[in-house]
Amino acid sequence: MAEITAKLVKSLRDKTGAGMMDCKKALGETNGEMEKAVEWLRQKGIASAEKKSGRVAAEGAVGSYIHTGARVGVLIELNCETDFVARGDLFQELLRDVAMQVAACPNVEYVSTDEIPSDVVEKEKSIEMGRDDLAGKPDEMKTRIVEGRIGKRLKELALMEQPFIRDNSISVAERVKQAAGQIGENVKVRRFTRYTLGEGIEQEKVDFATEVASISAS
Numbered sequence: 471m472a473e474i475t476a477k478l479v480k481s482l483r484d485k486t487g488a489g490m491m492d493c494k495k496a497l498g499e500t501n502g503e504m505e506k507a508v509e510w511l512r513q514k515g516i517a518s519a520e521k522k523s524g525r526v527a528a529e530g531a532v533g534s535y536i537h538t539g540a541r542v543g544v545l546i547e548l549n550c551e552t553d554f555v556a557r558g559d560l561f562q563e564l565l566r567d568v569a570m571q572v573a574a575c576p577n578v579e580y581v582s583t584d585e586i587p588s589d590v591v592e593k594e595k596s597i598e599m600g601r602d603d604l605a606g607k608p609d610e611m612k613t614r615i616v617e618g619r620i621g622k623r624l625k626e627l628a629l630m631e632q633p634f635i636r637d638n639s640i641s642v643a644e645r646v647k648q649a650a651g652q653i654g655e656n657v658k659v660r661r662f663t664r665y666t667l668g669e670g671i672e673q674e675k676v677d678f679a680t681e682v683a684s685i686s687a688s
Contacts, residue, residue, distance in 0.1 A: 527655070548659055569662075572664050573664065583628045599616055
């Protein structure tokens with residue numbers, strides 16, 4: 471078995487952000503092979519993040535992201551367990567990644583499907599039940615079809631269900647879990663707000679020919 475030196479452990483810690491003991495164990499499990507140790511930590515990181523998910527995360531930071539052209543802006547609150555972690559590079563990188571994700575997803579309104587109000591769910595069900603393509607189908611079949619469509623629709627509204635913009639092979643939820651595993655604390659996206667320039671403002675539309683005629687008359 472390869473010797474697990476302090477230098478090797480530190481190198482793995484610098485590369486992954488995992489704790490010293492976790493790095494030492496990962497290297498021991500993979501006979502000191504760095505890349506395999508990184509993979510081992512990544513796999514275990516998600517599992518360890520799940521175990522920490524019940525712990526209180528009351529610290530963290532509010533981050534912002536302004537997209538190129540300054541037409542879309544995002545404010546987001548990301549929570550962790552300690553202020554020390556909130557100031558760290560891994561946490562700040564995650565904060566920016568998730569803020570960029572919100573900017574890229576104009577249809578997302580909630581952090582997770584669990585947060586979607588029951589009245590919104592019922593409204594979506596009502597819309598789907600009334601679609602023409604379901605007319606004449608047996609009630610049982612109609613219910614199954616609607617449930618499938620509703621499940622898909624609710625995921626479209628939830629941030630954590632979106633494919634991560636930097637790696638479409640994982641979801642935003644998985645990106646957060648991976649970061650939590652590296653950081654060693656519970657990490658939660660609490661809330662966000664997305665601003666689009668001019669959204670909700672009714673702009674007066676003036677017919678160009680009418681405007682010219684008005685100017686000429688005066």
